Amino acid sequence: MAKVKIKKTSEKVLKPKSKVEQYYLDLSGKEFIYKPTEKIPIIQVDSFPELGKLTALRFIEWIIENPDGVISLPTGKTPEHFIKWVEKILKEWNTKSIQKLLGEVGIKSDKKPSLENLKFVQIDEFYPIDSGQHNSFYYYIQNFYFRLWGLNPKNAMLMNINEIPTAENVPLKEIFPEQKVDLSLRTRWASSRLERLQKETIEIVDEYCSNYERKIREMGGIGFFLGGIGPDGHIGFNVQGSDHFSTTRLIQTNYETQAAAATDLGGIEVARNRLVITIGLETITYNKDATAIIIAAGEAKANIVRDSIQNSPSIKYPATALQKLLNARFYLTHGAALRLSERRFVDVTKENPLTQQSIERAVINLVVDKHKKLTQLTKDDYKENKITNFILHNHDKNVEEINSEIEQNIISRLDKGMQLVENEVFLHTAPHHDDIELAYQPYVTHLVRTPKNKHHFTYLTSGFTAVTNSFMLELMQNLMSFLNSGTFTKKFNENYFNRANIDGKNRDVMQYLDGVAAHSRTLQNEALARRLLRNIMEVYEEESLIYLKDRVNELINYFKTQYPGKKDIAHVQKLKGMQREFESEIFWGYYGFSVEDVSHLRLGFYQGDIFTELPEIDRDVYPILELLKKVKPTIVTVAFDPEGSGPDTHYKVMQAVSEALQLYEKETGNSNIKVWGYRNVWYRFHPAEANIYVPVSLNSFAMLENQFIKSFSSQKGASFPSWEYDGPFNRLVQKIQVEQYNTLRECLGKDFFLKNNHPRLRAAKGILFLRELSLDEFYKHTRELKKVTE
Template identity: 25%
Template sequence: MLTPTQSEKLPVSVYTDSEQASAAVARQIADLIRQRAAEGRNCVLGLATGSSPTRVYEELVRLHREEGLSFRNVVSFNLDEYYPMAPDSLQSYVRFMHEYLFDHVDIRPENVHIPDGTVPQEQVADYCRRYEEQIREAGGIELQLLGIGRTGHIGFNEPGSGASSRTRIITLDHITRTDAASDFYGEENVPRRALTMGVGSILEAKKIVLLAWGEGKAAVVKRMVEGEPTDTVPATYLQRHPAVQVVLDDAAGAELTQRKTPWLAGLPSNWQDEATVRKAVTWLARNLQKPILKLTDNEYNENGLSDLLAESGPAYSINIRVFNQLQHTITGWPGGKPNADDTYRPERAEPFPKRVLIFSPHPDDDVISMGGTLLRLVDQGHEVHVAYQTSGNIAVFDDEAIRFAEFVADYDEAFRLSGEQPAENLYHRVADFLKNKAPGQVDSDEVQQIKGLIRRGEAKSACRLAGVPDANAHFMDLPFYETGRVRKKPLGEEDIQLTMDLLNRIQPHQIYAAGDLSDPHGTHRVCLSAIMQAVQRLKAANTAWLQNCWVWLYRGAWQEWDIDQIEMAVPISPEELTRKRRAIFKHQSQKDRPLFPGADQREFWQRAEERNRTTAKIYDQLGLPEYEGIEAFVRWQY
């Protein structure tokens, strides 16, 4: 629980990661269920969908299976449903709830209530009124679980929803539909309307628990917790409820005042901690738009940093310390510079050359996120391996699959192959399936395989351009991903074992992994967990090679590390930025218009270059050397 200050208008609990947070919330729900069962009463729960509560549901299922938690006394009411939406559709919240929770516990079917996306239009108003009557007849919701959208919506209460709004049909905001596009294989397939409990309906719950994970939610969480109540951010109306708990992971809470700038919240700061000092000084310099070495005593005093100045001043001494720290993050030798004093370098000089293993969640994350560094590592003579953790097959347009199947068929015809011409049959099967494919339908195994091969070929081509041999490109096809759907399976033992096997085979001196949590599909988060669990198991087994291995985390196309977090900054020259762009262009199936672009509609190469140039610009503005671009990394101390 954060220390309450004047900044927060809601109680906030911040956990190290979403797994710990979800387990704590699941335990709270379980305790309530057991308490009501002991009293001979039903436990009425309000449930949410989306990525935020999935781990809570998984933990509740575990508690049911392993600790005997019964759901026989549970009555549930879900927040919302797309409209129109058949209950058996892949994207329906009926299906979601059954897949993640109801099919795995002993809840009575008659106690499950989810808005019906098949109600005729003329009956919707009456249906919504009846839904609220059912909640009242059940005794009201005791604990309401919520997530929060980027627009600040709770349920599907989009901006403009008032504090007294009730269960109703609503038109979805463009941003909400964009965020949902990946679930529907394109924004054009996302329903434009939904049924949702209103803000007023939600506020009638006895207790509310709101979940938010990842740095992508940090900005809207800050508005919800610290802003004034307004219908432009409906979640701010939670401030009017007497029993709300906001549960975050570190990343989602990063923008809160007492986490980002605790000195402004009146909280004591540990000025003996160099990371805290660096955060404060870089914040001050950026806030004043001044180079670090030009900050003055008065500017420290006038911006809430008088305690730092009194303890460690004068300003110039503090400035020099932080400036040197930032300067020491910059290196043109990401694998370490041989025969050089590495005292102030982010990487070791020895051994040289190093074996380097770059994990790429999707087949293009390596070149998008750290393509310049990859090129530098190869050019400087290191043995570079790239491990593509998933096939990425769901991110390929159908017409690409038809085009490649057609190529194989035409090739057969051109060379007059004897026999049945199986490739031509393949083309007809693929074309017929895709011609009759319904929006959101799972691809056939054959189509999934073709799409996976398309992305594999693109990844190989990018590796060749970077100078990585074909034998050093490893395609892991982790099982958790291979569902053919946006919704994946939980990380499993086989995923972790495959990761351990690859690590043991290569025995790298350096590992690079995607450390961001903002990937809209959640794949990056799962892939990172597989790596971390594999490394921790190898460490527990006293694996010898791991003692000389460092792990560096990069971020993907969605967001960059904050300047005070960066521990290795690799400058990218104009020529290297051009080479990086060419490597990204090798991923032609993602070119022009990615199937799942997320909230940012620009192409991946545009996002990557803008991010690299922005990081370089920040270093420049702080008084460090000026570069064309910079790729940033944080070391994971396992």
């Protein structure tokens, strides 16, 4: 077939003035901007760490040119590598490696740039919040930008909430005792003295915001703005719907922003009530010569990145306000750029030969777009889409043959998902304690039905960050009531709570499940108290009931007095993690598995810091290797991160498992192990990426609902939910799997499922996706990820 030539426009190609941007642009092999689809120029890089490196080099280049400039920099996890690279460049300026790097990207300077005269403007802050709290943005800025880089505090405009005056100088905690700020007081009469104080304090904050804006403008506006982008597209805390002419102000946030902030604030319960002070979109764009950069990494950001770049200015997409700036940019990883139509097209045209995955992705997307089943797609349909038109002219098969091949591939993957799997030894691995359950629990239900399979479930991190202080307080108070009643005295004297008593641990699980079966909250509460007492004895190495009561009282006081979101001390981290471990044991107890079938490795890289460590061989890989030797699996399941962004726990666990499997294969010579990759609520497979499709029935959804809510007590309140769904994760999983079913139903037609001879397909209302790999394929996948993050 004749090859389609890509037309080159006669329009003048826009190029960056920055040498750093030009270097990375040349490296990417992409255009700076694909007009008319893209409205803001883009620099694309391979990985999250490389994104930080690019941004740091551009920042260094800018401050050399603007030593007295005004800068505004982000908080959170996104700027991790940016912060580290700036620190490294400044500290190692005169080393050969840094000078070589600077030379490569075109930065020429006789001496290290000084940050002494730079003016720093804080972008946003929660309100109210104690600025001394570790989860305040004020603390973050002090800890990372000022401490690590040596910025001059005298030149900083910071949002120190502790220094903003209050009505009659009454402490903020007394004015807002529940930390709720009612902005309706701006426009109504106060009905009490407390409301009068609140109204006056709100007015003071509003005046503070106005003065903050004025000072920024007096400096000429922000010269270098760097920001991330929220799930709803927010820049700073300018959420979806923000006026493009907005200035610094005190505002409420939306659900998506609250969900994203839940981790910082210690739960969605706190985030819902917390207001924010943020600079406005007009604040960011006031200086028309400003360099404004938005950084985004990972496929999870791909949709909002697409909407922010390909749409004309709209309050629905806050980042479109940056289009008025000549020097506005998006710096993206390949994952974040995945859904930018022109860039996706360029990627496909560079494939030689065209990969089956790219063909299937494009054609399945066309099915969804046209609302036609696969076999109904025509040549004209293909021609209307740039990518499928290219495929049509660069493929040996015609439209009907391509459609038929993809249809058969989908059917064969469904068949594989329903095949009887026997004589396999499964090692199910998970970064967090609900990952397996949320990803492929309906499949496990089928896999465990035959005694010819063996299963072991292992959780690789402690997961303590998902447990709130308020939940632990309830558990502690529940335990104290049992201790005071003397219920546990006999069991205590019989060494029931001894850490080596495996039978006792299994009886904890059985007691809880008996309570579920009997609808008895009392039995469930006793089981929770038993396991918590056992855990406290292990953590604190305490064996006296009298002293244990004192310890419980201390913990009750701890959970009452700690502010939400504060990093816990090591013993409390362990206690919280052990509660998650108990919950996962309860979940698998539904199937008759004992605690011996569930292991908890608590890998050391997971420490609850905002920037977490990388896995280490001795600390994080060898424990997995020892488990592999013990279980001797034939199939290992692994949570797949689609891009391998450094800070992501899924990625780090996947790398550790990969390293352990390589060592295991080297020691045993066993190269026949299969790897099943899975994803759940954070990322999802496109149908073209998966090769096992498992039908999910309403019965399976009902089972997951019951098991998840009953087993994962710490999660049923959804304190750390996804921004996509306001509720527990199991319901988001159902939503996702229903969407995946609808995609396949579009491809195959409704009658394929409605009139199918197989009852599981007739009963299907959802589909879960898995990706099976050989060891060599898995190693190749993880090596590529590792290479781009080093």
